[in-house]
Amino acid sequence: MKLRQQRNAPMLYAVGSRLLALLSVLFGVSLISFAMIHLSPGDKAQAIAKARYPESQTFPTDILNAIRVEFHLNDPFLVQYFHWLKNFLQGDFGRSFSSGATVWEIFVGNIGETAILTVSALLFGLVLAFLLATVSVWRPGSFIDRFAVALASIGAAMPSYWLGLLLIMFFAAHLNWLPAYGTGSLSHLILPTLTLGLWVTASQTRLLRAFFLEAKSAPFVETLRLRGVSETEIFWRHILRHSAIPALNMIALDVASLLEGAVIVEIIFARGGVGSLLAGSVLSRDYPVILFLVVFFALTYVAINSLVELLQDLLDPRKGWSSSITCTSVNTEQTS
Amino acid sequence: MTSIETGHDHLQPQSKPSRTTINRRFKRSTLLMPLAVAAIWCSALMLTPYDPNATNFLLRLSPPSSEHWFGTDQLGRDVATRVLYGGLWSIGLALVITSVGAVIGTIIGLTAGHFGRAADVVLMRVSDSFFAFPELIAAVTIAGLLGPSTSNMVFALIAVSWMKYARLVRSLSVSISNKDYVLQARLNGLPPALILSRHILPNVLPNLLVLWTNGWSRSILSISGLSFLGFGVQPPNAEWGAMLLDGKTYMQTAPHLMIFPGLAILFAVLAINLTGDRLRDRLDGR
Amino acid sequence: MLNIQRLGLSINGQTLLDDVSFTVEPGETLCIVGESGSGKTSLLKSIQGLMPAYFEGISFQGDRQAEIRQKGQWRGPIGMPGSRWVMQDPIAALNPKIPLGQSISESLYRRSMPKMDVDAAVRQALLDVELNPDVATRLPSEVSMGQAQRACLARALIANPSLILFDEPLSALDAVVQKQIAATMKRIQLKYEIMYLIVTHDLGFASAYADQVMVLKNGKVEANQTAADFFHDPASPYCRDLVLAARALGSLSGPAIPSSYERGADV
Numbered sequence: 001m002k003l004r005q006q007r008n009a010p011m012l013y014a015v016g017s018r019l020l021a022l023l024s025v026l027f028g029v030s031l032i033s034f035a036m037i038h039l040s041p042g043d044k045a046q047a048i049a050k051a052r053y054p055e056s057q058t059f060p061t062d063i064l065n066a067i068r069v070e071f072h073l074n075d076p077f078l079v080q081y082f083h084w085l086k087n088f089l090q091g092d093f094g095r096s097f098s099s100g101a102t103v104w105e106i107f108v109g110n111i112g113e114t115a116i117l118t119v120s121a122l123l124f125g126l127v128l129a130f131l132l133a134t135v136s137v138w139r140p141g142s143f144i145d146r147f148a149v150a151l152a153s154i155g156a157a158m159p160s161y162w163l164g165l166l167l168i169m170f171f172a173a174h175l176n177w178l179p180a181y182g183t184g185s186l187s188h189l190i191l192p193t194l195t196l197g198l199w200v201t202a203s204q205t206r207l208l209r210a211f212f213l214e215a216k217s218a219p220f221v222e223t224l225r226l227r228g229v230s231e232t233e234i235f236w237r238h239i240l241r242h243s244a245i246p247a248l249n250m251i252a253l254d255v256a257s258l259l260e261g262a263v264i265v266e267i268i269f270a271r272g273g274v275g276s277l278l279a280g281s282v283l284s285r286d287y288p289v290i291l292f293l294v295v296f297f298a299l300t301y302v303a304i305n306s307l308v309e310l311l312q313d314l315l316d317p318r319k320g321w322s323s324s325i326t327c328t329s330v331n332t333e334q335t336s
Numbered sequence: 337m338t339s340i341e342t343g344h345d346h347l348q349p350q351s352k353p354s355r356t357t358i359n360r361r362f363k364r365s366t367l368l369m370p371l372a373v374a375a376i377w378c379s380a381l382m383l384t385p386y387d388p389n390a391t392n393f394l395l396r397l398s399p400p401s402s403e404h405w406f407g408t409d410q411l412g413r414d415v416a417t418r419v420l421y422g423g424l425w426s427i428g429l430a431l432v433i434t435s436v437g438a439v440i441g442t443i444i445g446l447t448a449g450h451f452g453r454a455a456d457v458v459l460m461r462v463s464d465s466f467f468a469f470p471e472l473i474a475a476v477t478i479a480g481l482l483g484p485s486t487s488n489m490v491f492a493l494i495a496v497s498w499m500k501y502a503r504l505v506r507s508l509s510v511s512i513s514n515k516d517y518v519l520q521a522r523l524n525g526l527p528p529a530l531i532l533s534r535h536i537l538p539n540v541l542p543n544l545l546v547l548w549t550n551g552w553s554r555s556i557l558s559i560s561g562l563s564f565l566g567f568g569v570q571p572p573n574a575e576w577g578a579m580l581l582d583g584k585t586y587m588q589t590a591p592h593l594m595i596f597p598g599l600a601i602l603f604a605v606l607a608i609n610l611t612g613d614r615l616r617d618r619l620d621g622r
Numbered sequence: 623m624l625n626i627q628r629l630g631l632s633i634n635g636q637t638l639l640d641d642v643s644f645t646v647e648p649g650e651t652l653c654i655v656g657e658s659g660s661g662k663t664s665l666l667k668s669i670q671g672l673m674p675a676y677f678e679g680i681s682f683q684g685d686r687q688a689e690i691r692q693k694g695q696w697r698g699p700i701g702m703p704g705s706r707w708v709m710q711d712p713i714a715a716l717n718p719k720i721p722l723g724q725s726i727s728e729s730l731y732r733r734s735m736p737k738m739d740v741d742a743a744v745r746q747a748l749l750d751v752e753l754n755p756d757v758a759t760r761l762p763s764e765v766s767m768g769q770a771q772r773a774c775l776a777r778a779l780i781a782n783p784s785l786i787l788f789d790e791p792l793s794a795l796d797a798v799v800q801k802q803i804a805a806t807m808k809r810i811q812l813k814y815e816i817m818y819l820i821v822t823h824d825l826g827f828a829s830a831y832a833d834q835v836m837v838l839k840n841g842k843v844e845a846n847q848t849a850a851d852f853f854h855d856p857a858s859p860y861c862r863d864l865v866l867a868a869r870a871l872g873s874l875s876g877p878a879i880p881s882s883y884e885r886g887a888d889v
Contacts (some may be wrong), residue, residue, distance in 0.1 A: 028462060028466075029469075032469070039483060154606075157553070161580070172344070259470065260472045267565060278473065289479060515714055516714040517714065520777070524701070525732040
């Protein structure tokens with residue numbers, strides 16, 4: 001009984017302190033987002049009025065004042081912040097200045113496109129990265145290995161918007177095989193998926209290759225080799241399993257930056273989605289939408305990061321929560 | 337002290353000074369390539385006969401030729417010259433952004449690590465909160481809200497780039513301050529400022545340098561990306577991303593407008609990344 | 623003379639050291655022996671003021687000026703004036719980015735001497751530890767482990783301390799270098815009449831160099847005897863086991879004649 005207490009106390013403490021950290025980060029994220037909007041120059045009442053009455057250019061002061069009262073724009077910063085936070089926590093994200101629809105409706109209408117693009121790019125990119133990493137660790141240092149590494153280096157240095165433009169230029173403008181811009185059919189998805197997917201490939205190939213190589217030279221693999229297990233079986237049964245957890249961690253962390261890449265890709269290909277929504281809202285100063293999207297991206301990042309940390313803790317044999325799976329701990333701080 | 341020359345192993349200066357030489361040679365070759373590139377680039381800037389913003393309507397959208405190596409753009413400006421000058425914007429601004437970010441991050445990281453628990457908790461939570469915003473999304477939002485301009489973009493990119501340095505410096509400097517040699521310095525009565533500058537910072541610096549190189553190339557991508565989206569350097573300034581934005585319209589008739597600025601970004605980022613990789617290998621090899 | 627009376631240390635309700643008292647005479651060596659976790663290193667740290675230990679009294683050199691604290695807990699600045707500390711791992715104890723000479727000269731920081739005098743002192747200290755003075759310009763990564771430990775010894779020596787604390791100074795080194803450095807330590811001690819307080823695992827070393835042996839067990843003094851008494855007539859069954867075990871492992875042979883070190887040899 002005593003032993004158990006000793007084991008559980010630090011665990012509870014760790015969970016508690018992590019929860020506390022998470023809460024403070026969430027609070028920080030909301031405060032920074034709100035402050036960013038609040039501190040941005042320009043008269044918010046003017047922006048609202050412009051969105052409400054698109055035909056007029058100037059507005060009488062009494063209308064602007066009425067708007068200020070309606071949207072609590074005269075309140076002190078903290079009052080406005082907590083007012084917004086309260087509504088936000090209750091699921092009331094406000095209405096778009098320009099369309100009048102609720103932010104949630106607009107968001108739901110756009111997130112689907114982004115999700116489809118992200119998932120298809122992730123799948124395509126990972127499959128390609130897996131293939132490249134597999135053939136390259138087969139014979140480290142061989143021509144094919146160097147080729148894969150070089151490809152990954154170039155891919156990592158390639159601006160995704162330029163790659164997108166090149167693809168448009170070649171496949172859409174020159175060969176006329178695929179539509180360049182817009183959303184809709186499956187063929188619209190191909191070029192954006194390629195653009196974003198190749199970015200995933202570039203960032204994951206080197207990591208996967210490093211994990212495979214590390215597993216390949218691990219002592220337990222040497223033992224298997226001495227026992228006469230074939231290289232093929234070692235790779236498929238042992239190395240893959242050994243690299244799965246660190247690789248999953250890195251992939252999960254990549255999803256956050258993938259959303260970031262999706263924003264650019266959506267803008268280049270003039271697709272629907274939260275990326276183009278963000279760019280459009282920033283240009284038209286649709287503050288409620290901007291605020292919601294910024295918080296959404298940050299929360300997604302925090303959620304993914306917390307999940308990865310939780311997964312690491314659960315699988316880390318040193319913490320004794322689970323003992324069956326070994327896991328090479330990955331230093332996420334330095335690679336991210 | 338007669339035993340100085342007794343021939344014991346520990347008395348001899350080590351017979352192979354080779355290691356230092358190798359290190360120095362390595363240092364030189366790691367630095368040589370970027371320096372050579374910078375030299376060639378500067379001389380090209382001086383040698384080019386064209387003004388990056390001089391228009392020539394007789395020679396609009398002309399393809400690459402012996403006169404204009406990279407062709408001319410929609411206003412008849414020499415693309416090669418503009419690509420050369422564009423580097424000043426992209427690489428130079430990225431250098432400024434990364435360096436300012438690194439300095440801010442270092443100061444915050446050191447403060448968090450060495451000025452008490454309260455400062456640590458507050459600063460690290462703040463930097464974690466900032467970290468949650470994806471770099472480019474936050475930069476688009478800030479630059480967009482402040483109004484598209486170069487200085488707003490620089491501000492936005494600094495605001496989203498300092499956290500990684502703060503994290504690195506904090507964790508590294510805390511672990512270094514627990515080392516025995518720092519304890520010896522404390523026992524010898526060195527004041528904290530001297531311990532920080534003589535013992536802690538020099539040992540943080542190599543890792544910081546690798547991260548800084550990495551951040552530099554990422555900033556180039558961010559700057560040209562933001563300019564391409566219209567939130568950064570504004571035309572007619574010759575920034576690579578802005579040039580791509582200009583050239584996008586003439587994609588079919590004048591593809592060279594898109595190819596050369598893009599290649600310039602690719603090579604700049606690749607060169608800096610490779611230098612960074614070499615620095616990292618050198619560090620790991622120790 | 624160093625005299626420690628009733629030193630105690632407890633952290634988070636756990637007693638690490640309890641009622642530890644001992645005396646070291648000038649020019650003498652006290653070896654502190656004990657298994658890991660017995661509080662040896664904590665004792666050194668407490669003496670240097672790095673841990674919140676409490677004392678009945680410390681007197682050092684019999685000098686009222688240097689008497690650190692009569693009673694109660696240490697709150698002063700860290701580091702006991704007139705003493706230096708040589709650590710176990712010389713590589714960890716030397717800043718990899720600065721030359722050995724600078725590391726050594728830091729020991730004189732409090733004295734604010736002119737640079738020329740400092741350089742001369744560094745040179746003399748390096749000669750004392752039998753290193754070529756040229757190594758002052760080398761980085762720790764450019765010298766051998768033994769040379770690095772000698773540099774650490776020079777860093778301690780340059781301050782003319784009357785007491786040097788050693789925390790397993792030889793355990794990071796290989797056997798031949800261990801012997802050479804042990805001999806150097808002895809030579810320096812004879813030359814400058816320095817008190818040595820050496821934490822060690824190696825009873826062979828203790829039997830060759832200790833004047834006094836103190837055994838710690840679970841933070842308490844198990845025995846505190848002269849070396850001759852300890853090896854001939856250990857004060858407790860635990861100490862007898864220690865001596866017998868060392869003999870069985872071959873680091874000690876015969877009743878008091880060590881095999882790996884020879885008492886008084888090579889000095």
